[in-house]
Amino acid sequence: MSSILLMQMVILIPAVLVAAVFDWKDRRIPNPLCLGLAFAGLVGGAYEFGVGHLWSGLASGVLGGLACMPMYVMRGLSAGDVKLVAATSVWWSLSQLLIALAAIALSGAVLALGYLCINRGVTHIPYAVAIAASTVVTVMVS
Secondary structure, three states: OOHHHHHHHHHHHHHHHHHHHHHHHHOOOOHHHHHHHHHHHHHHHHHHHOOOHHHHHHHHHHHHHHHHHHHHHOOOOOHHHHHHHHHHHOOOOHHHHHHHHHHHHHHHHHHHHHHHHHOOOOOOOOOHHHHHHHHHHHHHHO
16 A cells, blocks of 8 residues: 555545534534645655655646636635645646546535435535545545
8 A cells, every 4th residue: 555545544534524524514614624634635745756746736736726616606615615625636646636526526416416405595515525525435446
């Protein structure tokens, strides 16, 4: 087992599960959690693949955040959701990022449909649940 996979199982998955619980209960995702998650991903990538990987991780984080911006502008996602996607994106290579974003979109659609059927008139869907589910899937697939 590679050290990055071990770090994903020990740091990334528990952190996104904590973020999902915060989003579900409090409708917010703590900034220190997102910042720590991004920092751990960058440090872990640099440890595993070399310091040059910092740029790749930063690029993945920016791309992940930018991919969420249209939904943020249309108020489909909150700022915390965008920050969480950006923070988890630093853990992925470009091919893994595409898998993760597709998994976020699919699990988010299922979550939104189910949540809206149960809670009519709700204004906030705890999208960190979908982000957490897709993160677990991406770690297991890659």
